[in-house]
Amino acid sequence: MVKVREIVVPGELIDAPGLKPGRGVEVVGGKMYSLYLGIKTTRGGYVNVVPLKGKYMPRRGDKVIGKIVDIGPNYWVVDINAPYFAPLHVNDVPWKVEFGDTPRYLGLGDTILAKVSNISEVKQIWITLKEPGLRRLEGGHIFTLSPTKVPRAIGKGGSMISMLKEYTGCRIYVGQNGVVWIDGSPEGIMLVVKALRLIEKEAHTLGLTERVKELLEGESKR
Amino acid sequence: MENKDIKLINEDGTRIDGRRPDELRPIRMKVGLLERADGSAYLEWGGNKILAAVYGPREMYPKHQQDPARAVVRARYSMAPFSVDERKRPGPDRRSVELSMVISNALSAAVLTEEFPRTVIDVFIEVLQADAGTRIAGLTAASLALADAGIPMRDLVVGCTAGKIEGVVVLDLNKEEDNYGEADVPLGILPRTGEIVLFQMDGMMTEEELCTALDMAYNAAMEIHRMQVKALKDVYMKEAEEGGE
Numbered sequence: 513m514v515k516v517r518e519i520v521v522p523g524e525l526i527d528a529p530g531l532k533p534g535r536g537v538e539v540v541g542g543k544m545y546s547l548y549l550g551i552k553t554t555r556g557g558y559v560n561v562v563p564l565k566g567k568y569m570p571r572r573g574d575k576v577i578g579k580i581v582d583i584g585p586n587y588w589v590v591d592i593n594a595p596y597f598a599p600l601h602v603n604d605v606p607w608k609v610e611f612g613d614t615p616r617y618l619g620l621g622d623t624i625l626a627k628v629s630n631i632s633e634v635k636q637i638w639i640t641l642k643e644p645g646l647r648r649l650e651g652g653h654i655f656t657l658s659p660t661k662v663p664r665a666i667g668k669g670g671s672m673i674s675m676l677k678e679y680t681g682c683r684i685y686v687g688q689n690g691v692v693w694i695d696g697s698p699e700g701i702m703l704v705v706k707a708l709r710l711i712e713k714e715a716h717t718l719g720l721t722e723r724v725k726e727l728l729e730g731e732s733k734r
Numbered sequence: 735m736e737n738k739d740i741k742l743i744n745e746d747g748t749r750i751d752g753r754r755p756d757e758l759r760p761i762r763m764k765v766g767l768l769e770r771a772d773g774s775a776y777l778e779w780g781g782n783k784i785l786a787a788v789y790g791p792r793e794m795y796p797k798h799q800q801d802p803a804r805a806v807v808r809a810r811y812s813m814a815p816f817s818v819d820e821r822k823r824p825g826p827d828r829r830s831v832e833l834s835m836v837i838s839n840a841l842s843a844a845v846l847t848e849e850f851p852r853t854v855i856d857v858f859i860e861v862l863q864a865d866a867g868t869r870i871a872g873l874t875a876a877s878l879a880l881a882d883a884g885i886p887m888r889d890l891v892v893g894c895t896a897g898k899i900e901g902v903v904v905l906d907l908n909k910e911e912d913n914y915g916e917a918d919v920p921l922g923i924l925p926r927t928g929e930i931v932l933f934q935m936d937g938m939m940t941e942e943e944l945c946t947a948l949d950m951a952y953n954a955a956m957e958i959h960r961m962q963v964k965a966l967k968d969v970y971m972k973e974a975e976e977g978g979e
Contacts, residue, residue, distance in 0.1 A: 521963050521967065595853045634802050
């Protein structure tokens, strides 16, 4: 049996003497309680509860992969897998777009790699393409991961993602919102998707990197 | 509603289905069985069979119902036409509209709604088979589905009923006891603090009887809460075992 990290449920008392409350933890009367169904982790003197599931909550500076779902005369509406849609104004793209000329640059269903430039108090999201590296993603495949599992898909210092790239020869980009863009040979893409499914299913277990490595080695031998 | 043909309490003090006055019906919970929902749960509570699904938080439409400061928890309680003996006309009626409202209110007390301004958290509660106490069974299932969807909550919500039949205060009424009994008190409880988030009463009870009923319901709520926690944790324990093979 695989070792599992400690799972807590909403309202569960977190017994961690001498530790400070971090994210996903509520303090009532000097005691700490979990807010999520998640994994209890301790880091740097703080106790955090990392949810096992959930919607992506945008943060400023995040690089996200989004899909154009609507077009206006001077803006696009982008679905970035968050509770809110994000408008992309023509001032935030690196092209000179005439009024009403928006569909010539980005069409419905196009995929873009964008950055969250600002979020207001009422959670209005602004995203931008005006930065090196941000662009429309051409070709490739999209895989949607649960946003809470993005850190596991990337691995410590990018270990997991670079392993996937190494074994499959694919170009992979993991957006902070859980949308993954994969480009390469059809076999490579299939293998990456298989590995990502494994990561998503077993994100709460220990020794995941080794198991993903086994999967990749087993598959590439065939 | 008095019916002399039915005897709800036997001579030895047991009830029509053989339970003691403070005994719950068998409960079975399962979490995360709907693929396309953000969170889901299935609950069997005696003869009740209930499916709950959670979608969201997502942008609220119609827009005028948005709350700029918090999320709205919008529960929809609905009974399937085949859930009761006589076919129920499908669609919302006065009863299910009210139950949807009380369940929404009970759930919003537990959810950290201020985390998601302008959004709605949709909760769909579908009663597939009804056997008294569907609102609290629905509430229990809905709170499991919310936790499964990864929505921040102060606590799980536990539903429980108590009531009075033939002068005896009993826990968790079944259909016959509900129909021919004297009182029925559905309760929604946050087990950590003991806060009451849903309280309704149908029938008559004295103050002492109500206190006894509340005590019984509180004890039962703790037991149901333990089952909820187990159901939520089991999903991930089981997955881990499968992965190890």
